[in-house]
Amino acid sequence: MNIHSVKCAALATALACMAHVAQADELLPLPPAKQSGDVTYTSGGIPDEQLPAVKQARASYPLVIELFQKNGAKNQYTADVQVRLIDAKGQVVLDDKSEGPFFLVKPAPGTYRVEATFNGRTLEQRGVNVGASGSKRVVFVFPPS
Known part of the structure; x- marks a missing residue:
């Protein structure tokens, strides 16, 4: 694996984590009725x-x-x-x-x-x-x- 592949893999992992956090934030529910x-x-x-x-x-x-x-x-x-x-x-x-x-x-x-x-x-x-x-x-x- 060359350095470019490692950087791309790290970037892809970081973006996936950020997308997961953003999706969790969007789903924050209202307080119970x-x-x-x-x-x-x-x-x-x-x-x-x-x-x-x-x-x-x-x-x-x-x-x-x-x-x-x-x-x-x-x-x-x-x-x-x-x-x-x-x-x-x-x-x-x-x-x-x-x-x-x-x-x-x-x-x-x-x-x-x-x-x-x-x-x-x-x-x-x-x-x-x-x-x-x-x-x-x-x-x-x-x-x-």
Whole structure:
């Protein structure tokens, strides 16, 4: 075996290892789903390697809440946001802190108010209609700290 063959073999091995690590990162799952009464939900998207799992799971959740904070001219993902889902009767059906910028929720079909609190600031979206099929997207963008 000449030196060129050894270098090629070493390079091929290194690339194979890197591809394996990259593939493992892409498959990083979301945190396990939680339950609040009849509402199933999960939250994640941090680290970035969870994003493929979030994108795949979105289709299974009729309500997708995205959480950002303004950073100059950009909106950046944020976490540790207190999220509350209130039904048409005024009952809080979900109240938990996000583990990432995406909060995926399976509530009963109906109309809800969604509240998100971050750094003492509460934003709200009223009249969020969640159907039995499809997906409703709610986006909150918090001001800079």
